[in-house]
Amino acid sequence: SQQGEEDPQALSIQEGENATMNCSYKTSINNLQWYRQNSGRGLVHLILIRSNEREKHSGRLRVTLDTSKKSSSLLITASRAADTASYFCATDPLIQGAQKLVFGQGTRLTINP
């Protein structure tokens, strides 16, 4: 089945630096979403980008989508300790009747003070 794959699996940076995570997927999509998960908690929606969009911003988050390469990136600028979490991409497949998001395995981001 189609699956988003995040890269890298783990990322450790210093506070104040920018963090970039990538997601690749296999089939055409309606939209791609990014979620954050703090340890022991449920996922929290961060941002959604539709297949006809190339870039989207939300606060310190910037998401790009390249449908020709079937890839997306999430950039977190000026990172903070509170950004330490796992980040997941999720794709909405462009398949008639599909009613499910497909999640990747996530990138574990650690922000060092």
Next chain:
Amino acid sequence: DAGITQSPRHKVTETGTPVTLRCHQTENHRYMYWYRQDPGHGLRLIHYSYGVKDTDKGEVSDGYSVSRSKTEDFLLTLESATSSQTSVYFCAISSRDAANEKLFFGSGTQLSVL
């Protein structure tokens, strides 16, 4: 967590026993989902519902059943629990009547099958 309550939060059970997890929402949203999260597999969809008494299978539905008799409640049942069903289970709802957009997740249920 956006009006979603999962119960219980933790459950330890023995192999072969039935287990029911409950998801309750106060948002009156149409779509509800059950996912399991395991190391190395990310989140995988078990079952979902698109309305009262309307449910369908997800990627890993074997060994699970669901029921939705009211808009606000979505139950996940393990008919005869196995050790492979030890996992963290998350319920989610869509943010509006459209599926697959901006899911809100509950806090999860940690299930251990011994």
